Amino acid sequence: MKKWMQFFYSAGLSISGIFAQQQAQLIEKVEPQPGKVVIPYEKYKLPNGLTILLHEDHSDPVVNVMVTYKVGSSREDLGRSGFAHFFEHMMFQGSKHVADEEHFKIVQSAGGTMNGFTTRDRTVYFETVPSNYLELMLWLEADRMGFLLDSLYARKFENQRDAVKNEKSQNFENQPYAIGFSEEIYKILYPYGHPYSWPTIGYVDELNAATLEDVRNFFLRWYGPNNAILTIAGDFDKKQALQWIEKYFGSLKPCPEVKKLKAKPPVLPEDKYGSYSDRVYFPLNLRVYPTVPEYHKDAAALDLLAEMMGGGKNSIFYQKFVKTEKAAQVGVSHQNQELIGEFQIYIVAYPPEDFNYEKLFKDLDQQVKQTIDEFEKTGITDEALARAKSKFEANQYNVLESVFNKAFTIAEWERILGKPYTISDEIERYNKVTKDDIIRVLNKYIKGSGAAVLNTYPILNNKDSVKSVNPNAGAKFPPNPEYANLKYEPNPDNFDRSIRPLPGPPKTVKVPDTYKFKLNNGIECIGTPFNETPLVNIEIEIEGGDIAHGDVKKLGLASLTADLMNESTKNYTAEQIEAELDKLGSTIQFSAGKQATSISITTLKKNLDATLKILEEKLFNPAFKEDEFKRIKKETKEGIKQQDRQPQEMADKAYRYVLFGENIFGLSPSVKTIENITLNDVKNYYEKYYSPNVTKIVIVGDITEQEAKQKLEFLNKWPNKNVTITPPAIQEPKEGQTFLVNKPGAPSSVIMMGYPSLRFDAYGDYYKNRIANFIFGGNFNSHLNLNLREDKGYTYGIRSYFAGDKYKGEFTISSSVKRPATIASVAEILKEFKNYVEKGITDKELEFTKNSLLNSEALKYESPSQKASLLSMMIKYNLDKDFTTKQNDILKKITKDEVNAQIKKYFIPNKLNTIIVGDKTVIEMQLDRLSKDTQYSPYINNLKPKKLSID
Known part of the structure; x- marks a missing residue:
């Protein structure tokens, strides 16, 4: 997190001399040179196969420790789904020298954060802590890598099995569309037995069948230093860190060799259809095309193709479906994975008035295909490709914002590519894509292939529930010989691991330097310089929201007004504005709730002037067009109908009402309150309540106080309306009910x-x-x-x-x-x-x-x-x-x-x-x-x- 710099890498370096048995060998280095933007780091390897990535960054007294194991759900067997994720849970339950429930406590007592996640291709564990706790975190990670089985017993196994089942119920079966996106579509897309054909979280009946011995074998097969990447990013001394790594990880025994996973890619000569029902309001059409593995030569072109087809108001799918009010939402994306990529197109359609869903899905199917055909004829332009590239480039700089982001990024490059790689390389990978590449991948992977198509029907009977269905339920599968004859042998040591390392002396935490100033019309501004990325972030908050107008019969007026501020102005269409922002790699987003309207601006510093010019146009010249108002009003009402079916939304709505009663704080926007709002209400809200005297601005980025004052001078022309906010009275707590x-x-x-x-x-x-x-x-x-x-x-x-x-x-x-x-x-x-x-x-x-x-x-x-x-x-x-x-x-x-x-x-x-x-x-x-x-x-x-x- 030093000032963002430009670098190059030099590979193939090594330390001369004879290594001790546990000593780390330098493999390659990434070093600075003008013209490149990278995360500088050094790569080492221990004799037991552990890969080590070290990125020093002394701008904040924090350090991130990340361990990436190259095992995910794709390494599971038929009839044994969910093991990789289940094992992730077990890794937090203590090890030989760490008591039950103590892992979290150690990290939290250090003031740190921690978590883990599992995908098809890897399992990742991480801690971010004050830098004086680095040795303790390395001791902790080494203990669970080498000594987990010493503390594995039935009670914690059963407890975490319950936790995973609860996670599936809460985050999948009780969430809209989740079973469709995580399970049903893959039953259609992948052939029987393909390692991506089952959900990462697994099927409950297979989790129920798992034994303690299964879990032991999973650990012995996959959890060894030779199948792991240890990444440290942040404020530490490299030499000292290597000594600790050698001490705590050097004696750990490797697991059996892990070879690159291979699987035949799915081939769909024509579209293959399936359906399921969910407790949702909107019917959803999802189609997925099989594509290429991550970092394949066509992957960047497919990423850009997805952005051109479905990214923002100028995309053809937005224009054909959302703008025409056929759908509440559309999405086009390309998911990159180790074995194969997935190109997804989804349409969240409005329910048909006659409830004829069969006809709706048939029509959607035809319209999606027609839209793809039309895109081929009219959508592949130099301008559209340049806009997509600009958005991708701007997003790359987000990697530099935290030690977690940087640790995760270099670990992913190592896992996938196994060689030095830079942010400049990543930007260049996209910039090299041509129009011809876009045309080629469109024809090869989309038009030249069938898709897996899943239609999600709303459940009309309130008593029906969503179920995860295992297609292999009851089937018996032979044991995998990979797990035969695996034996746990304690790791030898020449020191006492039960002695927990003490933290070093704490480093001084520096609160960011700030500057404050007022504009001529009274807007209060506060900022802090942040030059670790070339980005500038500005947050503008206009106090008020719905409490400004105070009319409970028109709840949602503030939000509806903000939504219209994201549309056309008097001089430009919404599409023209978004096209200009995309060219700059910038975003401007209005949003509002009960207490405030917010405007979020993100831009590269070099494009700040042009971005603020667009903000000036949006803030001072909203068009408030009738057709845009009608469309957004419809989207809002239909969205509320969907929210009213979701348990967490239902609970939150009821909770606010019980606590705060019949006022702005206790009530929620409803179909009725949105229906009550007119376009004149929106215009009046803007004229009356968008005022400098209730506005505050926060600036964070590569910009000085003097620059910030000068750049924001245009806001001085914003006239004051002397708004006063009168919130509703809050009732005293009554007897609970x-x-x-x-x-x-x-x-x-x-x-x-x-x-x-x-x-x-x-x-x-x-x-x-x-x-x-x-x-x-x-x-x-x-x-x-x-x-x-x-x-x-x-x-x-x-x-x-x-x-x-x-x-x-x-x-x-x-x-x-x-x-x-x-x-x-x-x-x-x-x-x-x-x-x-x-x-x-x-x-x-x-x-x-x-x-x-x-x-x-x-x-x-x-x-x-x-x-x-x-x-x-x-x-x-x-x-x-x-x-x-x-x-x-x-x-x-x-x-x-x-x-x-x-x-x-x-x-x-x-x-x-x-x-x-x-x-x-x-x-x-x-x-x-x-x-x-x-x-x-x-x-x-x-x-x-x-x-x-x-x-």
């Missing part, structure tokens, strides 16, 4: 519990409440998550939080739980809440809280978005630059008695409102049964759910 929102057939239940609480304040009880909540529900090792996820296996995750702004505040507990455990989950939450109020926080918990929150400050100011968030808070609440120092002083000094006093005062059991969205019949049966169970009756006997239905 329970409400049930019926969602027949829902595979999981959404639970939201809470009550109105304090508004934002930087140093008082609101801030102290956030300290008090951390151990209850504010981190992975919280009371709530350890109980409901790790112990009971009821949920994929649960959290609680205090949230507040200028006008209101709330305390909230939120989770999605498996359907059979809905009422038991509510009972466990109430039990934990009651116990926390009665017993309070312990000394050890307070120490953990302080360590986590104090150490985490090192991570808070690294990226442009983090800097913008800090500056936005400062300008919104009139805070000094040292406000975080004052908060840290409060945190350091707060005592256990003071925290427990906060808990007693602001954790109020009898004020808890409970909203449950789920299958009413099932939930009421549970309530009746468990109310007779002495384990649960003390917590649920007062639950008398009321039916809640909000239009």
Whole structure:
């Protein structure tokens, strides 16, 4: 994250001399030279095969440690789906020298963040921590790479199996279109047994059949240093890091050799059709063409083809489907993967008035093919190709914004290419694509091939539910000989691994330097220089949103106005404006909610003047055309109908209503309120409430204070309207009640519990409440998550939080739980809440809280978005630059008695409102049964759910 620079690479370097048995050998180096933009790094290899990538960056006192294992779901066998992802979960459950649940605790106590993810081709684990904790993170990663099996036992295995099943229920079966995009389409696209034909998360029946021995064998086969890439990016000393790597990883034994996976690509001589039904409002047509592996010579052309066909308002698919009001949304993309690519086109269509979905899908099929034909004749132009290239180039610079981005990027280049590669190389890969290339790949991979086509029908019977269907259910498959005779042998060491490394002395965390100025019309501006990328980010916030007009019968007016601001101006069409922005690689986006309208601008610094000229046109000369208003109004209404079918949206809508009542904060935009809005309402809102006196600007990027003042001078012509904001009164918390929102057939239940609480304040009880909540529900090792996820296996995750702004505040507990455990989950939450109020926080918990929150400050100011968030808070609440120092002083000094006093005062059991969205019949049966169970009756006997239905 040093000032973005230009580099070249030099390969084939090595360290001379004789290596000790565990010593890392330098393989290649990437070094600076004018004319190239890269991430400089060095590549090493240990004798056991571990690949090491080191990128030093001393601009922030943080470091990212990432381990990429070259195994994903494609390495699984028929009848054994979901193992790679399941094993990802197991890797967080402790190892020989790390106790159960301690992995998260170690990282969080360091103030760090961590996670992992699994795809078809790889599994990635990462931590970002203050740089003085690097050795501890290396010790931690080495322990699970070499010693996981020493602590693998049945209870944690069963617990994580439950967690994965809950994840599938919550994130797939209970989410719109998810089963179609993750499972059904691949049953059509790939031949039987192809390694991409099953979902990464797996089928539940196959997860249920998995044994502890299966998991052991999966680890022994794939989890060795020779199948891994260790990447470190950030503020560290390379020589010291190598010594630690050699110490902790050098003695780990490799797994059996991993050869490059091969599979026959799918061949579709003609379109192949399938269908399924989902709990959605919009029918969806999805077609996928098989293409080429990632970094194939045609991959860049296919990426650009997708952008030209479906990217933005000028694309032919937008023009033919969204602009003509045949569809609410379209998308065209090219997914790059190790074995084969996928070119996707989807149409989210409006439901037919006669419910004749067969005719709708038949018509869509023809219209998509006609659109592709027309694109071939009219869409492949020099201008369209140049716009697509500009967008791709601008996006490349986002890689430089954080150590995580850079670590992930160089690890991916190593995994896929195995050779030095640069951002300049990536930009050049796209810039080399010609019109002839676009024509060729269109004809070869799209027009010259059949597609897998999936039509998603809305479920019309409310009682039906979405199910993941395993096509191999009940089938028996012979064991894979790769897993035969695998034996775990402990890794030898010449030191005591049980001795946990201590962190080095902490480095000073520097809050970003800021500058402030006011424009002549009173607009307050705050900024900070950020020269690690050639980008400038500007956030303009106009306070008000829907509370400015205050009419609950026209909720959504602020958002509808912002949407129209993204359309035509008096002098240019929406398409002309977007074409100019695309040429510049810039974006300008208006959005709005209940409290504010936001304008987000991102541009390369060299194109800042031209981009702000377009902003001036958009801000001061909106056209507010009748046809655009009608189309966006229709999109908004139909979108609300879709949201009203989604459990989380239903829960959030009900929760706001119960907490805040019949006002702007408690109600949500509905089909009726949007229908009430006229074009004159939009024009009047713009004229009345878009005003400098309620506007603030945040600037982060490669720009000085003087430059920022000069560039924003055009805003001085914006006339003041002297807007005053009068928010609705917030009711005091009443006695808590329970409400049930019926969602027949829902595979999981959404639970939201809470009550109105304090508004934002930087140093008082609101801030102290956030300290008090951390151990209850504010981190992975919280009371709530350890109980409901790790112990009971009821949920994929649960959290609680205090949230507040200028006008209101709330305390909230939120989770999605498996359907059979809905009422038991509510009972466990109430039990934990009651116990926390009665017993309070312990000394050890307070120490953990302080360590986590104090150490985490090192991570808070690294990226442009983090800097913008800090500056936005400062300008919104009139805070000094040292406000975080004052908060840290409060945190350091707060005592256990003071925290427990906060808990007693602001954790109020009898004020808890409970909203449950789920299958009413099932939930009421549970309530009746468990109310007779002495384990649960003390917590649920007062639950008398009321039916809640909000239009």
